[in-house]
Amino acid sequence: xxxxxxxxxxLATILVYASxxxxxxxxxxxxxxxxxxxxxxxxxxxxxxxxxFLAIVLVLVYVGAVMVLFLFVVMMLDxxxxxxxxxxxxxxxLGGIVALLMVAEMGLVLAVSYMGNSEHEVExxxxxxxxxxxxxxxxxxxxxxxxELASVILLVGIVAAVALTLRGKxxxxxxxxxxxVFVKVRDRIRVLKMPSEPRE
Amino acid sequence: xxxxxxxxxxxxxxxxLNMGMQLGQNFFGSLWPDLVIAVWTVVKVVIVxxxxxxxxxxxxxxxxxxxxxxxxxxxxxxxxxxxxxQPIADGLKLMLKEVIIPYxxxxxxxxxxxxxxxxxxLAAWAVIPFNPTLVLANVNASxxxxxxxxxxxVYGIMLAGWSSxxxxxxxxxxxxxxxxxxxxxxxxxALVVVMMVSNSLNLGTIVEGQGQGRFADMGLGFxxxxxxxxxxxxxxxxxxxxxxxxxxxxxxxxGESEIVGxxxxxxGMAFAVxxxxxxxxxxxxxxxxxxIFLGGWLSPVGFLPDSIFWLFAKMSAIIxxxxxxxxxxxxxxxxxxxxxxxKVFIPVCLIWLVVxxxxxxxxxxxWK
Numbered sequence: 001x002x003x004x005x006x007x008x009x010x011l012a013t014i015l016v017y018a019s020x021x022x023x024x025x026x027x028x029x030x031x032x033x034x035x036x037x038x039x040x041x042x043x044x045x046x047x048x049x050x051x052x053f054l055a056i057v058l059v060l061v062y063v064g065a066v067m068v069l070f071l072f073v074v075m076m077l078d079x080x081x082x083x084x085x086x087x088x089x090x091x092x093x094l095g096g097i098v099a100l101l102m103v104a105e106m107g108l109v110l111a112v113s114y115m116g117n118s119e120h121e122v123e124x125x126x127x128x129x130x131x132x133x134x135x136x137x138x139x140x141x142x143x144x145x146x147x148e149l150a151s152v153i154l155l156v157g158i159v160a161a162v163a164l165t166l167r168g169k170x171x172x173x174x175x176x177x178x179x180x181v182f183v184k185v186r187d188r189i190r191v192l193k194m195p196s197e198p199r200e
Numbered sequence: 201x202x203x204x205x206x207x208x209x210x211x212x213x214x215x216x217l218n219m220g221m222q223l224g225q226n227f228f229g230s231l232w233p234d235l236v237i238a239v240w241t242v243v244k245v246v247i248v249x250x251x252x253x254x255x256x257x258x259x260x261x262x263x264x265x266x267x268x269x270x271x272x273x274x275x276x277x278x279x280x281x282x283x284x285x286q287p288i289a290d291g292l293k294l295m296l297k298e299v300i301i302p303y304x305x306x307x308x309x310x311x312x313x314x315x316x317x318x319x320x321x322l323a324a325w326a327v328i329p330f331n332p333t334l335v336l337a338n339v340n341a342s343x344x345x346x347x348x349x350x351x352x353x354v355y356g357i358m359l360a361g362w363s364s365x366x367x368x369x370x371x372x373x374x375x376x377x378x379x380x381x382x383x384x385x386x387x388x389x390a391l392v393v394v395m396m397v398s399n400s401l402n403l404g405t406i407v408e409g410q411g412q413g414r415f416a417d418m419g420l421g422f423x424x425x426x427x428x429x430x431x432x433x434x435x436x437x438x439x440x441x442x443x444x445x446x447x448x449x450x451x452x453x454x455g456e457s458e459i460v461g462x463x464x465x466x467x468g469m470a471f472a473v474x475x476x477x478x479x480x481x482x483x484x485x486x487x488x489x490x491x492i493f494l495g496g497w498l499s500p501v502g503f504l505p506d507s508i509f510w511l512f513a514k515m516s517a518i519i520x521x522x523x524x525x526x527x528x529x530x531x532x533x534x535x536x537x538x539x540x541x542x543k544v545f546i547p548v549c550l551i552w553l554v555v556x557x558x559x560x561x562x563x564x565x566x567w568k
Binding site: 003029030033036052053056057059060063064065068069071072075130131132 | 345347358359370374
């Protein structure tokens with residue numbers, strides 16, 4: 001067995017294990033951490049395929065940004081297992097259909113390569129080949145319109161996020177020194193005259 | 201590996217080296233070259249990490265001395281001559297202390313969190329070039345790799361806060377994580393501008409690109425480095441790395457006397473690893489800053505040769521800058537920190553991104 005094959009099976013085993021734990025673990029934070037492990041293994045497999053740009057971006061975007069925000073939310077949850085399990089049976093048919101669809105898709109992809117339709121050797125790039133430049137060139141020449149579309153969709157997402165959290169003009173309670181200096185004593189203190197009453 | 205060793209070792213050892221190589225060749229057969237490469241890589245990693253850990257230990261000492269002098273004190277001076285053994289004494293003390301795991305804490309995650317904090321600061325060194333040839337892994341996307349690695353360290357803080365099962369640690373963790381995420385955006389945007397002008401993601405190429413230009417031809421290399429042409433980005437980056445490493449005046453994670461941070465529940469070596477992570481991150485960030493803005497190993501003037509010592513000198517200067525501002529500025533208020541990050545630095549970076557883009561497209565482009 002070639003060393004590369006060994007590394008692949010090593011990473012793939014971790015990936016499969018971590019992905020299984022993501023769906024089976026009860027604690028959402030642990031599940032999220034296993035998802036992080038799964039991303040790391042996937043990026044290792046991509047590095048094995050010499051797609052170092054994609055591998056690093058996977059870690060940067062999914063591990064470094066998406067999962068951090070995910071953890072932020074998950075950590076603040078009050079984990080109530082009974083409440084989580086309530087909807088299990090009602091969601092099961094929908095989940096089953098989605099699972100079947102995904103299995104069918106994967107089966108189709110595998111079947112194509114077994115039928116030998118798309119069987120072609122990918123030539124090995126030499127060590128000086130820059131993934132980053134190749135990806136950049138492809139994105140900004142051939143796929144420039146899809147890229148622009150994607151960025152517009154992202155922009156809509158950003159605007160929507162801001163709009164959701166915007167709560168109108170801030171009713172600030174902070175002090176303004178400019179107004180503060182004009183305060184007179186009588187604005188703040190009311191001196192009550194209480195005539196002493198004779199003792200009964 | 202063999203060539204490097206032959207250059208490094210004294211003459212009388214070389215026959216023994218050759219003999220050892222021959223022996224291994226006979227014993228392992230065709231596996232031997234792979235084995236040599238694997239062992240050599242491990243040796244290189246161990247060398248880099250041990251030097252780094254030594255630097256971290258003595259950086260704590262240097263910090264205490266420097267801040268002591270700035271505040272007209274003496275600083276540590278009891279253990280060893282001039283207090284030189286102080287960091288080792290501190291390390292021993294922390295190792296001998298008990299690691300207390302709070303009741304109800306998530307034990308595995310509690311012990312995993314310091315690892316998450318420290319490991320990225322070590323892993324990033326894999327792609328740092330020390331001179332044109334001395335680099336563990338010359339990856340094409342090395343700047344991206346460093347961004348990816350440094351973005352992982354936020355997990356350590358969040359997990360430490362969550363797993364401690366204490367609301368104060370949790371709030372502290374959330375506070376620090378929010379700060380780190382905010383400043384990461386500005387830092388990333390500053391690096392994007394550097395990537396644009398150097399036309400590369402490779403740190404070695406970025407350094408080499410700074411050695412060209414009108415000033416470099418006149419023998420004034422230090423004026424052609426990125427810090428001058430990208431001055432706003434340099435300032436933003438320098439402030440961002442202070443915030444990213446949770447150092448004063450942005451030390452919301454751990455204000456010794458005022459704020460309870462994410463690691464209140466940690467003690468002994470587990471706590472020490474967080475401190476190691478902080479100092480390791482400071483060294484890493486100052487190295488990256490000297491590579492991408494201060495010309496790395498390039499010599500500042502034409503008549504002196506380029507050498508790895510320039511890189512060390514620049515790193516030390518930036519580390520001194522860290523100490524200096526710690527002794528100078530009072531701590532920021534938290535809402536001021538967030539405002540500085542989101543409302544000042546990110547807009548400045550975005551505007552400068554457009555300015556540099558237009559500059560590069562104009563006939564005045566200086567980065568050809």
